[in-house]
Amino acid sequence: MILAADGIEVVAEAVNGTEAVAAVRRTRPDVVLMDIRMPEMDGLEATRRIMAADGGSSTGAGGTGGTAVDDQRTKVLILTTYDLDHYVYAALTAGASGFLLKDVTPEHLIASVRLVRAGDALLAPAITRRLIERFAPRDESRSAVHRDLSGLTPRELEVLHLLATGLSNAELADRLTLSTTTVKTHVARILSKLDLRDRVQAVVLAYESGLVAPGTHSGPTHRPDL
Template sequence: MIKVLLADDHGAIRAGLRLVLSADPQLEVVGEAADGAVAVRQARALRPDVVVMDVRMPGTDGIEATRQIVAAGSAAVLVLTTFDIDEYVFGALRAGAAGFLLKSAEPADLVDAVVRVASGDGVLAPEVTARVLATFVGTPAPGGRTNPRLDDLTDREREVLAALGRGRSNAELAAELVISEATVKTHVSRVLAKLGCSSRMQAAIVARESGLG
């Protein structure tokens, strides 16, 4: 069972999300939060697998809440918002969100995104994927520096990082590299640890900024 925490300042939206997610037997909604600070506390207390996080909330916003939740290792975060503004997209991904989806997504796509994030995959709304790739393809890291930890990666781990930069899922990575999904997850975990990244989406950004992918 995948445990989910809902964070949105609108009660009606939380109720709708609960209805959609609870209809799937794989998912259990274990809590709700109306602002970012409560979401951080709930994530620490309830230890959900995934937090479905709105961006714009009073007090601590969704991006800062995501940063705190990911830094604490409390849960993976799927940002779900009405807005596809670049500032929010990149802010959420840099904060460590495992995925970014718009509230206009179909219920089946939302369920699929939660399941994928819980399994360690990254998810990016089709509406913003092209902009994200365009921003990071061939874009040098700030100050012209690449991540110095890239040299710590093995050749296989660099292959995995490059594939993450191309947006590959675990299943696609396994097929591309002719290895099992379990082995893919091990490689991804090592890549994240060596690069100091908290999500595969952050690693994908490193790959793009470093000219990989």
């Protein structure tokens, strides 16, 4: 009701992860609102399967569809009552683009769906970094830059590093003396080259590859990039 009232088309609903995956395959929505604890198949496994299939959606809250966008892959937005670090981290590494609690306001929910559909990450980089610092491997023998990042230019590596330490697009532009449009272009190229869905996955990769080490900080981390 909340989504439909704001003009967002709800194309399917499901009561468990199995139904969610099936609904995604059938309707191929832009965004999925996914619960975590559900019978038969939980939301984390459902998210993994949806991401592996490269598109689809549904949940107890409902999948949302809309007009076409450049990135046709379905985005998953976790909507749950469980605010536990290991759930958030597991959801992000499974491919989710964000994490919300069910006490979120209707206005925030609607804005979040639209934000995720546009390809942005919902979580503040600071929150993502807190999770990565807690759960990412701390093997000091890793090379500074993982081979998966070898296709990035020096400027793109710089942008990825700053993005992972908590800077918004505006702050990146100010730090690098670039226009916001140019920064957005760099971010889009990074996501494309690394085959990532959004900024959250870019942050995860930056930490897990060793580009950014747990415990390092380089800029403001007090707000989400909304």
